[in-house]
Amino acid sequence: MKILAIVPFAIIFLLSCTQHPDNTAEPKFELSDTIRHMMLIDSVRSCNVDDELTLNGKVAFNQNHVVKVFPRSSGQVLQTPVTVGDYVRKGQVLAVVRSADVAGSYADLSSANADIAIAKRQMDNAQSLYKNGIASEREFVEAKQNYEKALATKHKVQSAININGGNKSSASGQYDIVAPLAGYLVEKKLSAGDYIRADASESLFTISDLQDVWVEANVYESDISKVNNGYDVRVKVPSYPDKVFFGKVDKVGEVLDPESKAMQVRVTLNNSEHLLKPEMFASIVVSNQEQHQATCIPTQALVSQDGHNYVVVANSNDSMSIAEVQILKTVGERTFVQTGVVPGQRVVTKEQLLIFNQLIEQ
Numbered sequence: 001m002k003i004l005a006i007v008p009f010a011i012i013f014l015l016s017c018t019q020h021p022d023n024t025a026e027p028k029f030e031l032s033d034t035i036r037h038m039m040l041i042d043s044v045r046s047c048n049v050d051d052e053l054t055l056n057g058k059v060a061f062n063q064n065h066v067v068k069v070f071p072r073s074s075g076q077v078l079q080t081p082v083t084v085g086d087y088v089r090k091g092q093v094l095a096v097v098r099s100a101d102v103a104g105s106y107a108d109l110s111s112a113n114a115d116i117a118i119a120k121r122q123m124d125n126a127q128s129l130y131k132n133g134i135a136s137e138r139e140f141v142e143a144k145q146n147y148e149k150a151l152a153t154k155h156k157v158q159s160a161i162n163i164n165g166g167n168k169s170s171a172s173g174q175y176d177i178v179a180p181l182a183g184y185l186v187e188k189k190l191s192a193g194d195y196i197r198a199d200a201s202e203s204l205f206t207i208s209d210l211q212d213v214w215v216e217a218n219v220y221e222s223d224i225s226k227v228n229n230g231y232d233v234r235v236k237v238p239s240y241p242d243k244v245f246f247g248k249v250d251k252v253g254e255v256l257d258p259e260s261k262a263m264q265v266r267v268t269l270n271n272s273e274h275l276l277k278p279e280m281f282a283s284i285v286v287s288n289q290e291q292h293q294a295t296c297i298p299t300q301a302l303v304s305q306d307g308h309n310y311v312v313v314a315n316s317n318d319s320m321s322i323a324e325v326q327i328l329k330t331v332g333e334r335t336f337v338q339t340g341v342v343p344g345q346r347v348v349t350k351e352q353l354l355i356f357n358q359l360i361e362q
Helices: 002-018 033-038 100-131 137-163 168-172 221-226 352-361
Strands: 040-043 045-061 066-069 075-079 093-098 174-178 183-188 205-208 212-220 232-236 245-252 262-270 281-298 303-305 308-314 320-331 334-339 346-350
Touching: 045 221, 045 320, 045 334, 075 100, 100 137, 212 221, 212 281, 221 262, 232 262, 281 320, 281 346, 303 352, 308 352, 320 352, 346 352
Parallel strands: none
Antiparallel strands: 040 346, 045 212, 045 281, 066 205, 075 093, 093 174, 183 205, 212 262, 232 245, 232 281, 245 262, 281 334, 303 308, 308 320, 308 346, 320 334
């Protein structure tokens, strides 16, 4: 009976001794050389929490670099040798005007010259008579004063001619409207044959160098706290949908428009390529840095699946793992997360979807 009881245990022992180890273990995930060269890795950081505000606005002239040209005298436009878009040099003729006022000024100048000649002759005679004791000192002083008045009258007339752009041809009643500075002619409001008035409230020409422009936008009352001087700005215009212009808020209004209840903000943009034109519509994204910090990752590192968000974490030994993250908010190229990764870790930002799918299949 004892021998029969021992037999089953002996059989089990022999079977266990002859059992071979399992050689079909699950293969370990490894990066191929191709993926290793194609993928990109970035770091998880602690960043200031950003907020963005999108505004609609338009491109405008930089009023600090714009000059509006007005007429100096009434008259009829004879010619305008420039067109909108032309680059004009300082002093270049923009229009030639025939003016009765200018012609009258030259007539006054001729009369003033004649009065000076008469007053000078009378003063010389009075001086000679005074020296010879024939005329009194009062008569000589009066003649001298009349001469000085004639000189002053001529000076006044000559100043008016100079203000009106007097030149050699102005005696015929013509004067030139010239560019006060170099730049691009962006507005022209007259043509040959038009009659202009010296008291016109509207400018004839507008010149701007367009090296930089303003972008103006309205901020509604509920968003005023999200905009301040110095905030970074990204601007896009429909004409160049793939191009982004970068600048900063340089002026925030102090009062609200009584009708729209909005406050105006202004951004100055470099326009050295002259792509931005005044009156273009623009989309303005204002980046606001808040005071607290949060863990941030590159937005392109995210992998979304079944309503959840994941990242592929690159470990120090080249092994990869998947981490689910809870998103606080996404601002442009950065996403702020609450859980899942910590600053100092590294995440895959290119080819991460391919690696993610391979890890899921393991």
